Amino acid sequence: MMERSLQAELLDELPANDPRAVGSRRDLRRINALMGNARLMARAVRGAASQAVPRRIVDLGAGDGTFLLRCLRRLPLLPRGIKIVLVDRGDATDAGVVTELCARGFLPRVEQADAGGWLRAMPAGPSTWVVANLFLHHFSAESLGELFGVIAQKAELCCACEPRRNRRSLAATRLLWLMGANAVTRQDAAVSVRAGFQGGELSALWPADPRWRLRERRAGLFSHLFLAQRT
Numbered sequence: 001m002m003e004r005s006l007q008a009e010l011l012d013e014l015p016a017n018d019p020r021a022v023g024s025r026r027d028l029r030r031i032n033a034l035m036g037n038a039r040l041m042a043r044a045v046r047g048a049a050s051q052a053v054p055r056r057i058v059d060l061g062a063g064d065g066t067f068l069l070r071c072l073r074r075l076p077l078l079p080r081g082i083k084i085v086l087v088d089r090g091d092a093t094d095a096g097v098v099t100e101l102c103a104r105g106f107l108p109r110v111e112q113a114d115a116g117g118w119l120r121a122m123p124a125g126p127s128t129w130v131v132a133n134l135f136l137h138h139f140s141a142e143s144l145g146e147l148f149g150v151i152a153q154k155a156e157l158c159c160a161c162e163p164r165r166n167r168r169s170l171a172a173t174r175l176l177w178l179m180g181a182n183a184v185t186r187q188d189a190a191v192s193v194r195a196g197f198q199g200g201e202l203s204a205l206w207p208a209d210p211r212w213r214l215r216e217r218r219a220g221l222f223s224h225l226f227l228a229q230r231t
């Protein structure tokens with residue numbers, strides 16, 4: 001058992017246009033591809049989409065937006081006109097992502113804000129999904145409990161893909177130099193794994209409410225998937 005430990009990540013503290021941050025976001029796109037996170041999340045939410053189409057999808061800690069775009073590319077049956085909100089306290093949205101989202105018929109909006117504060121102020125709307133990739137691990141159990149409480153009030157579905165906290169994932173972070181990852185990425189990757197999740201840790205923090213069906217499991221080689229769906 002690896003105890004969960006939280007430590008600040010370098011990428012969160014660098015200005016978005018710092019070359020080390022730019023390089024690290026490029027590394028992140030490749031790491032996401034390696035982890036298969038867009039595929040894992042798309043597969044997890046596909047069933048829900050066939051039952052009830054979302055009207056709004058909110059990505060917390062969206063980074064440059066590439067992750068959600070990749071995920072949506074894998075859900076071609078979603079109808080046009082869905083609102084997409086990319087929430088991040090940094091200012092790193094890729095203009096090309098927004099262009100492609102528009103071309104695919106989505107209605108994207110970028111919100112530069114603290115995710116928790118933004119979510120609390122978000123008006124409840126019909127059929128909202130909240131997704132997060134490599135984001136929840138930034139938070140303590142207490143903060144996650146509060147965040148989940150807000151999401152459970154305002155959304156119909158919540159899906160997150162996070163680092164799996166185990167020896168294998170940690171060992172893999174030591175090999176990131178092989179793909180040319182920079183020092184920021186290499187340090188943050190190890191910090192992220194130590195702050196990652198295993199077992200039913202996220203489900204235990206979701207509000208106890210029988211209207212929610214929770215699933216949480218190991219996914220892919222290095223990921224941990226959480227899905228909460230209002231029944």
Ligand SMILES: C[S@@+](CC[C@H](N)C(=O)[O-])C[C@H]1O[C@@H](n2cnc3c(N)ncnc32)[C@H](O)[C@@H]1O
Pocket residue numbers: 012028029032060061062063064065066067087088089090113114115116132133134135138
């Ligand atoms: C590891 S990156 C993941 C980015 C993106 N989800 C992806 O998969 O490429 C974590 C992101 O969370 C953002 N972030 C961290 N704390 C945040 C907060 N409290 N509110 C909003 N964004 C936050 C950072 O700015 C960063 O873009």
